[in-house]
Amino acid sequence: MLELKNLHAEVEGEGIEILKGVNLKVNKGEIHAIMGPNGSGKSTLAKVIAGHPEYEVTGGDIIYKGESILEMDPDERAHAGVFLAFQYPVEVPGVTNTTLLRESYNTIAASRGREELDPLEFDDYIREKLDLVEMNPDFLERSVNTGFSGGEKKRNEIFQMAVLQPTLSLLDETDSGLDIDALRIVSEGINKLHGEEDAVVLITHYQRLLNYIVPDHVHVMLGGKIVKSGGKELAFELEEKGYDWLESLAKVNGEAK
Amino acid sequence: MSETKALESMIGEEYKYGFTTDVEYEDFPKGINEDVVRLISEKKNEPEWMTEFRLKAYRAWTEMEEPSWFNATYEKPKFDTLQFYSAPKNKPKLNSLDEVDPNIRETYEKLGIPLDEQKMLAGVAVDAVFDSVSIFTTFKEKLAEAGVIFCSISEAVQDYPELVKKYMGSVVPARDNFYAALNSAVFSDGSFCYVPKDTICPMELSTYFRINNMNSGQFERTLIIAEENSHVSYLEGCTAPMFDEHQLHAAVVELVALDNAEIKYSTIQNWYSGDEEGRGGIYNFVTKRGACRGKNSKISWTQLETGSAVTLKYPSVILQGDNSVGEFFSVAVTNKRQQADTGTKMIHIGKNTKSTIISKGISAGRSDNSYRGQVKISKKADNARNYSQCDSMLIGQTCGAHTFPYIESANPTGKIEHEATTSRVGEDQIFYLQQRGISEDDAISLIVNGFCKEVLKELPMEFAVEANKLLGIKLEGSVG
Numbered sequence: 001m002l003e004l005k006n007l008h009a010e011v012e013g014e015g016i017e018i019l020k021g022v023n024l025k026v027n028k029g030e031i032h033a034i035m036g037p038n039g040s041g042k043s044t045l046a047k048v049i050a051g052h053p054e055y056e057v058t059g060g061d062i063i064y065k066g067e068s069i070l071e072m073d074p075d076e077r078a079h080a081g082v083f084l085a086f087q088y089p090v091e092v093p094g095v096t097n098t099t100l101l102r103e104s105y106n107t108i109a110a111s112r113g114r115e116e117l118d119p120l121e122f123d124d125y126i127r128e129k130l131d132l133v134e135m136n137p138d139f140l141e142r143s144v145n146t147g148f149s150g151g152e153k154k155r156n157e158i159f160q161m162a163v164l165q166p167t168l169s170l171l172d173e174t175d176s177g178l179d180i181d182a183l184r185i186v187s188e189g190i191n192k193l194h195g196e197e198d199a200v201v202l203i204t205h206y207q208r209l210l211n212y213i214v215p216d217h218v219h220v221m222l223g224g225k226i227v228k229s230g231g232k233e234l235a236f237e238l239e240e241k242g243y244d245w246l247e248s249l250a251k252v253n254g255e256a257k
Numbered sequence: 258m259s260e261t262k263a264l265e266s267m268i269g270e271e272y273k274y275g276f277t278t279d280v281e282y283e284d285f286p287k288g289i290n291e292d293v294v295r296l297i298s299e300k301k302n303e304p305e306w307m308t309e310f311r312l313k314a315y316r317a318w319t320e321m322e323e324p325s326w327f328n329a330t331y332e333k334p335k336f337d338t339l340q341f342y343s344a345p346k347n348k349p350k351l352n353s354l355d356e357v358d359p360n361i362r363e364t365y366e367k368l369g370i371p372l373d374e375q376k377m378l379a380g381v382a383v384d385a386v387f388d389s390v391s392i393f394t395t396f397k398e399k400l401a402e403a404g405v406i407f408c409s410i411s412e413a414v415q416d417y418p419e420l421v422k423k424y425m426g427s428v429v430p431a432r433d434n435f436y437a438a439l440n441s442a443v444f445s446d447g448s449f450c451y452v453p454k455d456t457i458c459p460m461e462l463s464t465y466f467r468i469n470n471m472n473s474g475q476f477e478r479t480l481i482i483a484e485e486n487s488h489v490s491y492l493e494g495c496t497a498p499m500f501d502e503h504q505l506h507a508a509v510v511e512l513v514a515l516d517n518a519e520i521k522y523s524t525i526q527n528w529y530s531g532d533e534e535g536r537g538g539i540y541n542f543v544t545k546r547g548a549c550r551g552k553n554s555k556i557s558w559t560q561l562e563t564g565s566a567v568t569l570k571y572p573s574v575i576l577q578g579d580n581s582v583g584e585f586f587s588v589a590v591t592n593k594r595q596q597a598d599t600g601t602k603m604i605h606i607g608k609n610t611k612s613t614i615i616s617k618g619i620s621a622g623r624s625d626n627s628y629r630g631q632v633k634i635s636k637k638a639d640n641a642r643n644y645s646q647c648d649s650m651l652i653g654q655t656c657g658a659h660t661f662p663y664i665e666s667a668n669p670t671g672k673i674e675h676e677a678t679t680s681r682v683g684e685d686q687i688f689y690l691q692q693r694g695i696s697e698d699d700a701i702s703l704i705v706n707g708f709c710k711e712v713l714k715e716l717p718m719e720f721a722v723e724a725n726k727l728l729g730i731k732l733e734g735s736v737g
């Protein structure tokens with residue numbers, strides 16, 4: 001599904017390198033977790049995969065469904081099934097959730113040769129999805145993320161994921177800002193959405209989320225690289241020993257190129 | 258990356274109305290003096306009082322100075338080489354559509370304004386003004402049945418002189434300002450509407466203004482009178498061909514609402530706005546004012562301003578009648594090198610008068626967009642209230658937005674509320690929407706439409722779709 005080959009990226013025009021050679025392989029049907037301390041480059045990695053213009057890929061490649069997507073615009077990547085649940089979802093005043101989602105759904109449907117839904121059909125369709133994350137229907141007519149609490153924004157991201165049915169979901173710190181009940185509900189939603197044909201990459205700080213969504217693989221990111229990969233037990237080890245442990249590990253691995 | 262490219266690729270096809278129509282014009286001298294003013298009046302076969310009105314205005318104008326207090330810079334019009342009157346050669350006064358010059362008919366078809374009544378938008382009567390002359394007014398008979406007069410101002414001067422004499426210049430006096438004086442001297446044509454007592458006008462009225470002749474100015478004059486307990490909704494649309502030279506458009510619009518009457522006046526202004534370097538485009542210097550003379554009367558201005566190289570325009574309401582209401586809903590979009598200085602004046606004179614101002618300015622490219630508004634509560638206007646909201650949106654890094662609210666209150670019971678915001682369409686917003694599969698241009702369109710929703714919903718339904726499309730076209734590829 002997704003393969004990152006020695007991916008390097010820097011802030012466009014500023015020459016600050018943030019991703020320093022990331023290698024990662026994600027197969028259909030899998031759930032991967034990427035953990036790592038603040039500033040290690042996790043969000044940047046997700047944004048680079050989704051095609052954010054702020055970053056320039058300076059080396060390596062992103063292979064998605066067998067092809068390089070480096071030349072694709074963000075909307076084309078979305079059409080191909082890439083979905084990013086943002087760590088900081090953006091407010092879009094004046095545009096309601098329904099307007100955005102109908103436009104998104106139909107654009108993606110059209111690009112894949114699927115049938116578009118008219119407003120009434122679409123309304124039926126999204127109401128089903130609301131239940132999945134137990135979201136109040138009032139949110140449909142509110143402006144996208146505008147004035148939403150941190151937790152509401154995160155829930156809204158997963159609601160959008162449910163509506164758009166992506167094949168690769170990058171969930172950036174979806175757990176932060178959610179209280180314990182919301183975390184359970186949202187996690188259950190993600191578990192239900194995940195199947196044999198899609199893949200999920202969870203980005204998180206804490207082991208807590210992984211009690212609800214059990215990853216097949218865990219990777220630890222540090223200084224713009226994946227420094228260690230393992231099974232779900234790696235998350236526990238990390239929780240126990242802290243990131244300091246990894247930093248010493250990274251040094252042993254020879255940060256110096 | 259893709260953003261500047263998208264911008265460049267859009268430029269060529271942006272303005273769809275830039276074609277010219279090949280018509281023969283009557284000869285008319287260039288420049289202006291008393292003889293020219295007399296000649297215009299003569300051409301139009303006007304009565305003595307009208308000629309006098311023009312001459313007085315002309316004399317006033319010669320003593321006035323071109324204003325310069327606004328936030329725009331431009332090369333002043335060359336009045337001595339400008340042609341002040343321009344009429345297609347074919348017989349201008351027409352009773353049947355068959356007599357309209359086929360080239361002109363085709364022009365309106367191209368603009369999406371069929372003059373054929375069968376094909377008209379349901380329930381919209383149209384007056385078509387081509388350069389200086391009203392070409393054709395549709396649905397006249399149907400309106401006459403309801404007692405509504407809708408015709409060109411030239412016809413009104415001939416057929417309803419008492420009404421014209423009574424009201425013309427009563428809201429915007431000839432001496433009001435430099436361009437109003439000029440208009441009063443040389444106005445060529447425009448629309449006239451009279452809605453009698455206890456009448457609800459049975460359809461939307463609209464006028465389409467088209468400047469075709471390269472060297473001519475357009476000076477139209479519109480007068481709308483709503484008698485007691487009447488209601489009318491009027492819309493004007495404007496387009497012009499693309500020329501390298503600037504053209505002057507200096508209109509005067511006067512509205513009069515008597516007791517319990519309501520006038521809703523909407524504008525979709527899409528004059529040619531010039532090219533990337535600021536070459537060409539219309540100078541849109543207009544004076545629009547409404548008088549709520551009667552008790553409980555109401556005047557609403559709604560405008561979608563997207564065109565012109567330079568716009569100076571402040572549709573205003575004088576709230577004389579007790580309990581009268583004034584409204585101003587505006588979306589002003591500037592792109593490339595456009596400059597707009599627009600807003601409103603709400604002058605509260607009567608008791609319990611109320612005004613609302615909602616202004617949305619959108620600037621892109623290297624344009625400059627200013628809101629300038631005045632709210633004045635006079636001594637006798639007990640319990641007057643105003644609410645103003647002025648929001649600016651910036652797209653890209655090279656444009657400007659400014660807000661100049663002037664507030665004056667001479668009555669302690671008055672209440673004035675003013676809110677203003679400025680936001681920038683961020684790369685993050687666009688990326689967020691693109692991540693959801695929406696193209697960059699559609700993303701901008703969604704954000705902008707969301708931003709002006711409150712104003713767009715005030716436009717008559719028949720024109721809402723057109724307005725949305727226009728906004729989209731105007732801002733395509735504008736993130737640089």
Ligand SMILES: Nc1ncnc2c1ncn2[C@@H]1O[C@H](COP(=O)(O)OP(=O)(O)O)[C@@H](O)[C@H]1O
Pocket residue numbers: 011016018036037038039040041042043044045054
């Ligand atoms: N646009 C940018 N300009 C400058 N520095 C940036 C930019 N984006 C990210 N960074 C820096 O890159 C590093 C990684 O950031 P980020 O990917 O957000 O980390 P994480 O999500 O792992 O906390 C941080 O030091 C951050 O400050």
Ligand SMILES: [Mg+2]
Pocket residue numbers: 042043044087172173
């Ligand atoms: Mg992050």
